[in-house]
Amino acid sequence: MGEITRHLPTQGVVLRYTNIKEADRMLTILTPALGKISVLARGCRKGKSKLLAATELFCYGDFVLYRKGNFHIMTQATVQDSFYDIRNDLDRLVYASYILDLTGEVANPGQEDNILFYLLLNTLSYMCYSDISPMVVTHFYEVKLMDHLGYRPILDRCIACGTNTNLAYFDIRRGGLLCNGCHKTDRVGYNIQMGTAKTLAYILDMDIKRLGVLRIPIYISQELDRIIGAYIEEQLDKKIKTRQFIKEFNRNSPKD
Ligand SMILES: [Zn+2]
Known part of the structure; x- marks a missing residue:
């Protein structure tokens, strides 16, 4: 707490993911400004998570992330195109x-x-x-x-x-x-x-x-x-x- 976190808005395309723990997902997302990044979507596989749709493969979305060590944590996501x-x-x-x-x-x-x-x-x-x-x-x-x-x-x-x-x-x-x-x-x-x-x-x-x-x-x-x-x-x-x-x-x- 008290730590300054920088919320970073970025577009991205989900390249791959691994399900971890009960409901989390670690993703690899391609972005224009940061290239390939690792992003943790906490709780995204829980029933009501708003993040789930944006963590599927191919998904093109607007993400809000903050950096934590050598990866990012997803705080918000809006699907632009799921290429369903x-x-x-x-x-x-x-x-x-x-x-x-x-x-x-x-x-x-x-x-x-x-x-x-x-x-x-x-x-x-x-x-x-x-x-x-x-x-x-x-x-x-x-x-x-x-x-x-x-x-x-x-x-x-x-x-x-x-x-x-x-x-x-x-x-x-x-x-x-x-x-x-x-x-x-x-x-x-x-x-x-x-x-x-x-x-x-x-x-x-x-x-x-x-x-x-x-x-x-x-x-x-x-x-x-x-x-x-x-x-x-x-x-x-x-x-x-x-x-x-x-x-x-x-x-x-x-x-x-
Ligand atoms: Zn020749």
Whole structure:
């Protein structure tokens, strides 16, 4: 008591949570000004708690927090958008859960990142409300995210020798296209069709407002999926479990 507490209003998106004790929840929330933060929602799972709705995954809300040691305590929360419909479609749910996971892996604690916050928020919005395929929304997010993190791939020339012809491979380690000649020497790289490389370049330069009209043929989506998945893993140097899960999920429920 008597201690000065600073109440901090912030927007946020709930990335993950763990239930603790009888009715508490420890959350990871992505904010624009503080990056990724840990937030304790005390008593939020009690019957009448006003905090509960705002502590669900995907929830975009306005929170009031105060800092306590290396985490924050939630004192108020208003839901702006629960993105509820993401839960009504298994496909959307699986891809959107992966997007939260990936974001949780790359976001920096305590560090301002407006771009990441709004990229995530807009992407969840498309995942929830648009009719574009969850896989395409996910690829868009992954490509934009990698660019934002400083891993923009080189797509206009061979990353080894600089030529702009016969670019038929993608080198996940160096992050760019590789020509046939360099591929023969280096023996690295994934096959990439011109359409896939063009789609990658298109997404890199595209505004998120155009995402609603982005259509990618399935054969390109599949190739993109292999390459981006491997690229993310290589550059971040970690496996994202939910991405592995998506692979299994798609294998067990083939799309027509
Ligand atoms: Zn080359």
